[in-house]
Amino acid sequence: MKNGNVGIVIVSHSADVARGTADMVRQMVGNSVPLAWCGGTKDGRLGTSIEAISAAIEAAWSDRGVAILVDLGGAETNSEMAVEMLSDARRDRVVVCNAPIVEGAVMAATEASAGSPLDQVRRTAEELRGA
Amino acid sequence: MSKRANGSVVVRHEVGMHARPSVKLTQLAKSFDARIDLGPSPEGPWVDAKSIVKVMRTKTPRDAVLHFRAEGEDAESAVRALIELIERDFEMEPSQEDKQ
Numbered sequence: 001m002k003n004g005n006v007g008i009v010i011v012s013h014s015a016d017v018a019r020g021t022a023d024m025v026r027q028m029v030g031n032s033v034p035l036a037w038c039g040g041t042k043d044g045r046l047g048t049s050i051e052a053i054s055a056a057i058e059a060a061w062s063d064r065g066v067a068i069l070v071d072l073g074g075a076e077t078n079s080e081m082a083v084e085m086l087s088d089a090r091r092d093r094v095v096v097c098n099a100p101i102v103e104g105a106v107m108a109a110t111e112a113s114a115g116s117p118l119d120q121v122r123r124t125a126e127e128l129r130g131a
Numbered sequence: 132m133s134k135r136a137n138g139s140v141v142v143r144h145e146v147g148m149h150a151r152p153s154v155k156l157t158q159l160a161k162s163f164d165a166r167i168d169l170g171p172s173p174e175g176p177w178v179d180a181k182s183i184v185k186v187m188r189t190k191t192p193r194d195a196v197l198h199f200r201a202e203g204e205d206a207e208s209a210v211r212a213l214i215e216l217i218e219r220d221f222e223m224e225p226s227q228e229d230k231q
Contacts, residue, residue: 028150028151028154029154106154107148107183107184112225113158114162114181124184127182127184128184
């Protein structure tokens, strides 16, 4: 695995959606991008948690940065709070992308797999919105 | 002085240039320094072969001819590699990502 690529974090309310999205990234893009996902509550209901998102950011950490893809409402606000709680050194290297979760994750990972910087990874995920 | 190269290939993949082929093509294109465009005819319209969103948006169907043009030191090898990828049907047989 290349170490120098931007990492991708997938945050859904549903563990199934998050895991399935991660499967798509792995199978379509490959293993060259650090990838982590979280979704659902510990007892199997829908939900997101700052704690789980923080752990996922840690798991997918790259010094090149981490791009987070989210689904609805709480996934976004909890992701933003998880980013806020990062150390000063890391906070500026994590972005929440304004893109659909599945398509955005595949686009972002494809861009990241080529060694692109975080800003370009985010732009590629968000480029979908102009379609 | 920068070098130029052109080439074309028929897309035989059963579904055309959909998601997975587009990802593979973009990843390969990005491994070259040359500027690489692809389009449906020798006159374009051209899109950046290194842009996954733009490549996927072409929705190139099966049996369509895909044209490449490249400019840069490695333009020739870039066009050759991209055409070979498509001729190999995007290496869609089980590959390293199925062994995780």
